[in-house]
Amino acid sequence: MNLLTLIRKNLTRNKLRLTLNCFAIFIAFMLFGSLGAIKNAFESGVEVAAADRLMVVNKINFTQSLPLAYVNKIRSIEGVKHASWANWFGGYYQEPRNQLMTFAVDPESYFLVYDDLTIPEQELSNWLKDRQGILIGERIATARGWKVGDRIPVSSNIFSQENGSSTWEFNISGIFRPKNPQTDTSYTLIHYKYFMETQIWGGDWIGWVPLNTEDPALNEQVIKAIDSMFANSAAETETATEAQFSKAFIEQVGDIGFIIMSVVLSAFFTILLIVGNSMWQSIRERTNEIAVLKTIGFTAHKVFSMILAESFLLAFTGGLLGLLAAWALVIAIAPLTQSFLPALVMGKSVFFAGVVYILVLGFITGILPAWQAMKLNTIDALNRR
Amino acid sequence: MFAQIIAVIKMNLLSLPGRIGSSLTTLLAVAIVVTVLLAFMAMGEGFQKTMEGSGSDEVAIMLRGGSQAELNSGLEGDTLNIVSVAPGIAKNENGPIVSGELYVVVDGTKRSSQTEANLPLRGIGTAGFALRENIKLVEGRMFEPGKTEIIVGTSILSQFDGFELGKTLRFGTTEWTVVGVFDAGGSVFGSELLTDVRAVQTQFNRGNSYQSIRVKLEDEKALDKLKDYIANEPRLNLDVNTEKAYYSEQSKDMAILINMGWGLAIFMALGALAGALNTMYTSVESKAVEIATLRAIGYKTTAAFIGTLVESLVIAVLGGILGTLIAFLLFDGISTSTMGGSFTQVVFDFNVSANAFKNGIILAFFIGLVGGFFPALRAARLPVVLAFRS
Incomplete structure (x- = not known):
């Protein structure tokens, strides 16, 4: 009977x-696995934020607008690579409950700034040509089953058209995808010009200016230059980095x-x-056996590792099964949380953190009983019976 | 029979200190589970209490049709004039009690995280205070109409930096002075900055527009009269609701917090249950000889069963009580803020209610019941012959 069998027999x-x-x-x-995934999904905006991307918003609050003329002024600042602009549309699909996050953007520059998104060349040029075109994120396409070429009505709970309707018709020109799967794509993009010309409030006002810098090291300098301008x-x-803004x-x-x-x-x-407590009990019940093992020649060191190994084995059995269940659970609930937690996936980082915690748990629950067994005085223990 | 049960219970409970380590771990485990449940309930119920304490039944709020929230809404100045002559609106010496309102979202620095958060700078009409009877000025003075002066809610003062009496704030090119502090009785209004609506319209280029119109209703039937009038007036496209209904609707989302608390607590309770079962099985094992002996001298199996069950219930319920106490001491009254339905911060207090206490104890009771039931069965089935061994 080798040591491993002994450990297994003890455990069972x-x-x-x-x-x-x-x-x-x-x-x-x-719980750890699924909550870890949820936490990451909340913070994914910070995690996947591009290091070289900045957001310029109105100092009063980001819901206040900026003049469109700012974009060209910002573009002229040294260190700014590309700058674009966007407006909040407040979109929904058919029912106000079905929120459809929609931004009215500048089609020419948007993907230069958001270079962590990809879109087929053909689809992009189709969109540029079609003023009523809309681009949808991959997540939306999957969730709603929409395809390129579909015509969809998008309503706004803020804006309305000159004819009084608050619903716009759009043609799906293309689907954009993320380079990093954690990047959120649960939104849609429409032409800023088309939106401005058809809605009644008009004016050359924009919501915010996203931009990227030549180098993340220039961020501080560019932020100062813009805000002082x-x-x-x-x-x-x-102006703040995308990560600060998301946070x-x-x-x-x-x-x-x-x-x-x-x-x-x-x-x-x-x-814990x-x-x-249960490990402690099980070792106490085995005092005699441990004394016998020591008597027949098991070294104190061997007894120590044997008991520690037992608690590690226990932690791994329960822990890995738990992480596996969390992974399955996250896959099962992800479609339900699509609307408010689009980036819900249990990534590798959660899994590895879980393994570390399994090791910690195995160590803490095993160390004291193992120590006690190692220090056990054979004569005393055998006398006790 | 009754005497037997009492005797076994007494034996079990008196022997508890002998298994203090094991019993304490179960007690603590149950306490933690209950604390987690109560923390979430306190958060959810605290928010709901703030929202539900906010609206009045006697005030109607009107938004542009389909806009759902004040921030999305926009109303022309004319709308206010048309609504002012509608039936069902209460009047005072200044005429109908009607207030056209408009707020802009401004930044405030959250004390807890030192990050910027959305706060509403709300402009109200002269009748605004007649519509908000729970607001009382506690420091300084009222803002003067047309001037860039604001009064701040006490909730804002407690959670955000830079709004103290006398401070000057800059929004765009205009400076605003804090001239007063008001208390809003724990309602959502305490999370607002108030000023004159004309000042907001002028300083933020909003022309003569409003977002919402609030009116005082003259009686219970007034809301229907008002709705009829609006439905039959082609120049108006408004959604009408009582203010109370408007804010209750916004508190609904927070029910998810309470459900989440239950979900987590039930999962954790399953873990604690494993501990309880372990403890109770060990307890039965360690007393096997005593239980068998009692059976040998004529005690009924029922006594052994109930004795074990009660031991488990006592441990669990004590854990539950400890958990509710921890939750009460740690969380009750803690002030915090979150994003509310108006896309601005709502300050609220954690509220560990009597209802939460009750739920905590019930959860603990169930852990004790299930954790004791199976070990109790084993105790009841112990063979009598055990008493004569060893």
Whole structure:
């Protein structure tokens, strides 16, 4: 009988206890995996933000507009590679509940700034030619089953057309895809000019200016140059990196990362108590056997590693199953959360963090019992019976 | 029979300190599960309490048809004149109580994260205060009509930097002075900056436009009269609702928080249940001889069963009580803010309600019940012969 068999036999001697412990660990890691994926999905905007991309918004608040003339002034600033502009459309599809995030953008420059998106050459040139064309993100195309060539009505809960209707008809010219799968593509793009000419409020006003710099190292310099250029004007600007902008936006909802981490930590602490206590019990019940093992020549060191290995094996069995279940769960719920958490996937980072936590759990629950078994005085233990 | 049950319960409970480590882990595990549940409930219920305390039944709010939220809405100046003569509107010495309102979103710095967050700078008409009876000025003075002066809600003062009395704020090229502080009785209005509607229209180039019109209703039937009038007036395209209904609608989304709390708590409870079962099986094992002995001297199986079950329930419910206490001490009254339906921050307090307490104890009770049931079955089925071994 080799050591591994012994460890396995020890672990499975009390099947009920093994099942209960495995189950508790399973639950903890399933929560960890799925909550980790949710946390990442919330923060994906920050994570996938391009390092060289900046956002220029009105200093009062990003919902206030800027004059269109700012774009050319910004383009002339040293260090700015490309600059584009966009407007919030407030779109929905058929029912106000079916929000369809839509931006009215400058078609010529948008993809120069958002160079982490790809679109087939042909589709892009079709869109440039068709003023009523709309580009849809891959996620939207998948979620709604829309195809290139479809004609769709998009309504706005803010704007209306001159004829009083608040619904515009668009032709789907193409589908844009992300280079990094975590990048959100659950939005659509329409021509700024077409939007401005058909809606009643008009005016050369834009929502914000996205731009990229020649080099991320120039970001600070460009931010200063832009904001000081428009200082003391009627529409002062506030420029920030895309990551800062996304982060501030998430913070508006609340400290979601903190809330999720608190839940995960309390789940882990609970499981640590339960499994640690149970490991402790199971070693105490085995005092005699351990004494016998030592008597027949097992070194203290071997006994120590044997018990530690047992707790690692337990943690891995429950933990890996839990992570697997989380992965399946995330796939199952992703279609349901499409509208508010588009980037919900359980990535590698969550999985590897999970494995690290499994190691930590195995170590903490095993170290004390293993230590005690190693220090066990054989004579005393055998005398005790 | 009753005496037997009491005797077994007493034996089990008195022997608890002997298994203190194992019992304490279960107790703590249950306490943590209950704390998590209550934290989410306190968040959700706290937000709902703020929203529901906000609207009045006697005030109607009108938005452009189909706009759903004030921020999306836009109304021409004429609309206000047409609405002013509608039936069902209460009057005071200044005529019908009608307020055309308009807010712009401005940045404030959130104290907790030092990031910028959306706050509403709301312009209200002269009748605005007659429509907001729960607002009281607690410091400074009222803003003067037409001037760039604002009064701030106490909720804003507690969560955001830079709005203290006397401070000057700059939005665009205009400077605004904080001249007063008001309390809004914990309602969403406390998360607003108020000023005169003309000042907002002028300083933010909004012409003579509004986003919403609020009116005081003269009686319960007034809302229907108002709706009829609007439906039959071709120049108007408005959605009408009571203010109370408008804000309750916005609190609905937060129900998801409470559901999420339950989802998480139930998952964690399953984990805690594994601990409870483990503890109780060990407890039954360690007392196997005693239980068998009692059976040998004529105790009923029911006594052994109930005795074990009660032990488990006591541990779990004590854990539940501990959990609710922790939740109450840690969370009750904590102030925080989140994005509300108007695309601006709503400050609210965590509220650990009696209802949450009850739910926490019920959850703990169920963990104890299931965690005790199967070990109790085993206790009841212990063979009597065990008493005569060893």
